[in-house]
Amino acid sequence: MRIDILTAFPGMFAGPLDESMIKRARERGLADVRVHDLRAFTTDRHRTIDDYAYGGGSGMVLKPEPIFEGVRAIRQQIEDGQTSRTILLSPRGTPYTQQTAKTLAQADHLVLICGHYKGVDERVVEGLGVEEWSIGDYVLTGGELPAMVVIDSVVRLIPGVLSDIESATGDSFYDGLLDCPYYTRPECFEGMRVPDMLLSGHHQQIRRWRRLESLRATFARRPDLLDECALSDEDRELLNTLIERKDVDFHEPD
């Protein structure tokens, strides 16, 4: 997969792209991530990328010209037949979820546009056929951190990036549920013991215990997820057991 990032602050990507899983994916040629300085697509002497908002008010707006130039230059490099999606990171966008990451991971190419200041001239959205995604109901200073969130969540789903042991398929949200809790050595730490089941060596029962804990956490913390989740007969049976035994600690949101 190729990922092009259009940003006014290219230096922000240096660390995250050069560490851990993304670094490995890049080194193995599974993810080709390119960072473009928006100022490289300006034509004036001052390399202007922003201007005042029409209608007044405080805060600058990213100008459309460098973004159009940049996206068009990047799109010219895409081979025929490749699937390409252009994304503007925006708090006004559709909420970004694991499901979004799964569909983006199937594309050959992504262009990520990072907004800044008050945002981006609205004509970018309609003129370039851009999708808008929000990483949550809060406002960050720029689209750089949201772009890194998208890149990390997508790249780890590219086949071959994660090793078997790190497999994403058991993680929270992958199949709609929260993940189960995990423990490692020592068996007893400051009086807290690892659940006996995990020490039993019964693989089938451990699988069932993990599924039960996954359902318990989802039911207690994020019951909204259960409405969207395709539960198996075994899941329903486990869930009913939890409900009948009143064996769930509900976590009230703050």
Ligand SMILES: C[S@@+](CC[C@H](N)C(=O)[O-])C[C@H]1O[C@@H](n2cnc3c(N)ncnc32)[C@H](O)[C@@H]1O
């Ligand atoms: C300060 S924000 C602009 C906020 C905008 N005026 C609003 O209230 O919707 C600057 C840029 O940060 C990025 N950004 C901030 N919060 C975000 C979020 N929750 N999801 C995605 N992008 C975000 C966007 O690219 C945005 O254009």
